Amino acid sequence: MRITGATRFTGDYVATGITSYRYRRKTGGEWQALGDYDSRSGDGFNPVAVDPDLDRAYGYRRKDGRIALFARALDGSNREELVFAHPEVDVGDLIRIGRKRRVVGVTYTTDVTAAQYFDAGLSRLRDSLSHALPGEPAIGFAGASDDEQRLLVTASSDVDPGTLFLLDRGAKKLQPLLRLYPGLADKKLANVRHVFVTAGDGTRVPAYLTLPVGSTGKGLPALVMPHGGPSARDEWGFDWLAQYFVHQGFAVLQPNYRGSAGYGDAWLRENGFKSWRTAIGDVVDSGRWLVAEGIADPDRLAIFGWSYGGYAALQSGVVAPGLFKAIVAVAPVTDFATLKAQYARSTAARLARFEIGSGPHVDQGSPYRNAGAITVPVQLFHGTLDQNVDVVQSRMMADALKDKGRPAELHLYPGLAHALADGAVRADMLTRSEAFIRAAFKAPPPR
Incomplete structure (x- = not known):
């Protein structure tokens, strides 16, 4: 050591x-x-x-x-x-190879994720493999023998969840080993486009737009899908959640709102809790952009988020009532004060207090405290063993909405944590949420 x-x-x-x-x-x-x-x-x-x-x-x-x-x-x-430094974005993960975890490069993400290799030989090999495989996928190195003559190679793209290959450099032989999401092998997936959403203050917010294969791209049912974190970001590539809804005919927009990581301190701001007004403003403006561009049918626009994304979905319903005709929130933060109280019992108490802060924004930025402002149906999903965001957050939100006479559904998954890492559960969540959104599009708004 x-x-x-x-x-x-x-x-x-x-x-x-x-x-x-x-x-x-x-x-x-x-x-x-x-x-x-x-x-x-x-x-x-x-x-x-x-x-x-x-x-x-x-x-x-x-x-x-x-x-x-x-x-x-x-x-x-x-x-x-x-x-290595990039003039526009933060650097990302180190690229390491072999049993000794040799450092060979670093990643960074602008509109797509790229790699700066320190090893010129691996850089050339990456380029040649990408050109040789159909669709010129992104290439990664997942493992290597001690002499690095045999490599585990990954190849993936926005329309390919990924394939793992074994490359024998001496024999110049590339052998497929494993396909990720093999059930999608016969499905035609949709391409992901990098776009910019113009926010209300004129800021250009980077986002990813995915449209159904073969669609005109106009007048579609649509979802804004804010990412979790908030100190995270969406990247170009395969996304099972977005691709599911796109396959069902929805346009999906994933904004990297201000408060997202990867774009430097000025974009990260104080973070998506203390600077919630800016972050949520960008999410709301993403929905308005879909309508203004003619992509979304304004009567069939919804929002779907997980974790902080679930918070963003709910709070968007508070600040822009009626813009989104349905709200789906998975494992959401709904009350800042309750989140601080959850971590007050842990060694992370001081960090949580710093992250969330104190002041009027704690109540103003909490959808639980402002449930009466939400005017559209809300659907909540949560695992009962979530240690990131306690299930009480969804229970409180469902009760608050029902107290205000708002339609709300709460679906709990016993024994599951924040990621709901169970294939059958995720399938259930997807089918339930799609049915809920489609039903909301046809229902009159509550008074």
């Missing part, structure tokens, strides 16, 4: 968000200070891998308001150098 980290706690065993890292030289000896990293502010060097041959650690640090990849020498000098 070359690097170790220790999280600082307060006297009552609550995490501060600061991790102190130490390292040992290649020759051994005493542990030496590498530096502190603050997960709240993002300040400091956050190490993620060691290159034993170059005797340095790779880690993330902010540069010009974006996350960049740096390397720190482990020879006692603590000399640091920039490895």
Whole structure:
């Protein structure tokens, strides 16, 4: 072990968000200070891998308001150098290969996810494989033999969930091993387009638009599908949730609203809780954009979200009553104060208080506190063993809506956590939600 980290706690065993890292030289000896990293502010060097041959650690640090990849020498000098930064977006994950997890590159995502390889040979191999396979899919390296002559290769795209291949570099032979989502092999999936939604203040919000295969792209039933997080983002590629609804004839728009990760500090803002008005404003404007562009039939526009996306779906119904004719929220946050209380019982209490904050926005930004403003049918799904967002959030929301005379359904899945990682359950959720949305399109709005 070359690097170790220790999280600082307060006297009552609550995490501060600061991790102190130490390292040992290649020759051994005493542990030496590498530096502190603050997960709240993002300040400091956050190490993620060691290159034993170059005797340095790779880690993330902010540069010009974006996350960049740096390397720190482990020879006692603590000399640091920039490895890769992108002028528009944050860098993403390290690309590592083989049993020794050799670092060979880093990813970043603009309209699509790309890779900056440090290994020129693998970069050329990636390009040649992409050109050789039908549709020029995105290529990744999932594993390797010790000598890296045999590689596990992944190939995927927006219309291909992915195939795993075994490549024998010596024999120049590429053999298919496993297809992901084999049940979709005979299904024609829809292409995903990168678009920009113009928000009410003129900001261009990046988004992904998927239209049904063979459709005119006009006057369609449509869904806005905000991602979870909120410190996450949607990326170009196969998405089982979006593709399901598109296959059923819906247009699906997935906005990377302000508050999303990946675009730098200015886009992330304070986060989607403290800056909920901006984040939800972008989500609402995404629905209006679908209508203005003629893509969505205004009487058949709905919203579907999971986790923070479920929160965004509900809060959009608060701030723009009637724009979306149905709201589906899976494992949603519905009340900021209750979320803070949930984490108050854990070591993450201080981090949750920092993330959510205090002040008028806690009540104003909580759909549970403003359930009376929602004027359309709401459907909720939640696992009863959700440790990310307690099931009480959905129960409270359903009760609040019913108290206000609003139509609401709550479907609970016993024993399941936040991801509802069960194929039969997900299939049930999809079929129920589609039927609910279609029924809402035909129903008159509640008074």
